[in-house]
Amino acid sequence: MTARTSTESARDIPEATVARLPVYLRALTTLSEAGTGTCSSEALAAAAGVNSAKLRKDLSYLGSYGTRGVGYDVDYLRYQIAREIGVTQDWPVVIVGIGNLGHALANYSGFRSRGFRTVALLDADPARHGEMVAGIQVRPFVDLESIVAEHGVAIGVIATPAVAAQAVADRMVACGITSILNFAAGVLSVPAGVDVRKVDLSVELQVLAYHEQRKAQGELA
Amino acid sequence: MTARTSTESARDIPEATVARLPVYLRALTTLSEAGTGTCSSEALAAAAGVNSAKLRKDLSYLGSYGTRGVGYDVDYLRYQIAREIGVTQDWPVVIVGIGNLGHALANYSGFRSRGFRTVALLDADPARHGEMVAGIQVRPFVDLESIVAEHGVAIGVIATPAVAAQAVADRMVACGITSILNFAAGVLSVPAGVDVRKVDLSVELQVLAYHEQRKAQGELA
DNA sequence: TCCGTTTTGTTCTCCCGTTCACAAACTCCT
DNA sequence: AGGAGTTTGTGAACGGGAGAACAAAACGGA
Numbered sequence: 001m002t003a004r005t006s007t008e009s010a011r012d013i014p015e016a017t018v019a020r021l022p023v024y025l026r027a028l029t030t031l032s033e034a035g036t037g038t039c040s041s042e043a044l045a046a047a048a049g050v051n052s053a054k055l056r057k058d059l060s061y062l063g064s065y066g067t068r069g070v071g072y073d074v075d076y077l078r079y080q081i082a083r084e085i086g087v088t089q090d091w092p093v094v095i096v097g098i099g100n101l102g103h104a105l106a107n108y109s110g111f112r113s114r115g116f117r118t119v120a121l122l123d124a125d126p127a128r129h130g131e132m133v134a135g136i137q138v139r140p141f142v143d144l145e146s147i148v149a150e151h152g153v154a155i156g157v158i159a160t161p162a163v164a165a166q167a168v169a170d171r172m173v174a175c176g177i178t179s180i181l182n183f184a185a186g187v188l189s190v191p192a193g194v195d196v197r198k199v200d201l202s203v204e205l206q207v208l209a210y211h212e213q214r215k216a217q218g219e220l221a
Numbered sequence: 222m223t224a225r226t227s228t229e230s231a232r233d234i235p236e237a238t239v240a241r242l243p244v245y246l247r248a249l250t251t252l253s254e255a256g257t258g259t260c261s262s263e264a265l266a267a268a269a270g271v272n273s274a275k276l277r278k279d280l281s282y283l284g285s286y287g288t289r290g291v292g293y294d295v296d297y298l299r300y301q302i303a304r305e306i307g308v309t310q311d312w313p314v315v316i317v318g319i320g321n322l323g324h325a326l327a328n329y330s331g332f333r334s335r336g337f338r339t340v341a342l343l344d345a346d347p348a349r350h351g352e353m354v355a356g357i358q359v360r361p362f363v364d365l366e367s368i369v370a371e372h373g374v375a376i377g378v379i380a381t382p383a384v385a386a387q388a389v390a391d392r393m394v395a396c397g398i399t400s401i402l403n404f405a406a407g408v409l410s411v412p413a414g415v416d417v418r419k420v421d422l423s424v425e426l427q428v429l430a431y432h433e434q435r436k437a438q439g440e441l442a
Numbered sequence: 443t444c445c446g447t448t449t450t451g452t453t454c455t456c457c458c459g460t461t462c463a464c465a466a467a468c469t470c471c472t
Numbered sequence: 473a474g475g476a477g478t479t480t481g482t483g484a485a486c487g488g489g490a491g492a493a494c495a496a497a498a499c500g501g502a
Contacts, residue, residue: 016459022427026406040479049408053461060481068480069468085427086434093426100325107321110406110423115430154433155426178436179429185247185331187270195432197425202331204418205314205376206243206306208400209336211416212375213307215399237489261449274491281451289450290498443502450497460487467480472473 017058021081023048024055028078040071087115092151096168097160098123098131098138101183105159106134119151124164141168148175155179162186238279242302244269245276249299261292308336313372315398317389318381319344319352319359322404326380327355340372345385362389369396376400383407
């Protein structure tokens with residue numbers, strides 16, 4: 001509203017909004033593929049599973065990309081969100097730990113289709129080296145540094161057992177990786193400036209169990 | 222919805238706290254295995270990666286299980302949290318969609334060790350039926366109803382492609398499942414009273430990409 | 443017993459995120 | 473051209489969670 005230079009991306013997008021932008025992006029992609037040219041905040045909010053007021057406020061952090069009385073141009077908004085998130089560019093990614101989960105991640109098509117390119121699969125176990133997974137050869141973990149340097153990797157994925165996770169993270173940070181997606185149990189300690197996001201499968205189930213237990217308790221009342 | 226009667230367990234634990242209890246539980250287990258008998262909120266908070274004041278407030282929702290001037294008895298607190306979450310009991314779980322991710326989930330030891338027992342692996346693809354995964358035979362999806370009835374399953378995991386997810390969820394709900402962990406992309410629509418938690422791998426990477434992009438922009442300023 | 447030390451449980455304040463509600467802005471129809 | 477109908481963008485109220493700070497409680501030593 002005040003000083004807002006058009007080139008300046010000094011917009012401070014709230015973290016909660018950032019986490020929803022990918023959801024909107026996916027909903028817009030679905031709409032676009034269905035041939036929808038324009039959509040209202042109400043329709044998009046329904047497709048994304050959120051409140052329409054929240055959606056509009058989220059989008060307002062990016063700019064005014066809608067038209068009052070009309071709605072949003074699906075493809076235009078999709079591009080704007082993609083640009084804001086950064087998925088218009090190509091992100092090389094390294095996956096460390098090629099067990100069951102590493103296999104699944106390497107084969108997950110949702111990464112590549114969103115601008116994430118797996119440039120290497122690494123594992124400390126020599127028995128795995130050379131194995132082909134998703135068209136990529138599994139290489140020794142010690143190759144990390146050269147791979148990061150060669151491809152300019154900024155994002156690393158940890159899919160190792162919990163005991164190895166911290167050591168892997170330390171090495172990643174030392175090699176210059178500044179964003180880590182961690183699937184291993186436990187807390188990772190990294191220096192400031194490095195982002196870590198954690199996905200903990202058993203935590204999710206335990207939260208469900210808590211609510212399930214409460215439902216059961218309520219029934220026998 | 223049904224009125225929440227006065228017999229409710231009095232404690233209305235905030236959702237944010239519920240999500241952290243499993244983390245504390247894991248930290249306590251680690252401490253216990255290391256032979257630690259007692260720990261302060263400071264120490265436990267460090268192990269769990271949270272602020273100590275937040276930890277104490279979280280625990281205070283469960284009751285007063287600590288001793289001032291001393292700290293918490295590791296095993297006692299561990300049991301209390303486990304009981305509160307509900308992981309002292311056995312939770313039968315069904316996994317639907319035995320692709321790469323389904324394989325990984327079926328083999329994930331973190332489930333079983335926390336009270337979750339995979340009672341069935343289901344897939345719609347007849348080519349997969351009979352295959353043994355993690356010691357369990359893959360069965361047809363249509364067996365869902367009988368399995369849920371037989372084992373009293375309340376929790377279902379969806380690891381199918383996005384297009385099938387809603388149909389699977391509908392069927393799960395129809396069979397009596399009231400908690401769903403969804404790994405498929407897109408929004409699930411379920412009736413009130415059914416809990417859904419969603420894990421979206423590509424969303425996590427996109428959030429990292431956003432921050433990564435901002436770091437890069439800042440550097441060239 | 444009494445005092446100093448340690449650590450919990452809790453209160454208070456601040457901040458972030460959600461939601462409501464409405465004016466502004468645009469389209470369409472007459 | 474003008475009014476009716478839509479839909480966005482945003483100001484404001486509201487609720488919940490995070491963290492600082494402190495009083496209460498327990499222990500240990502003299």
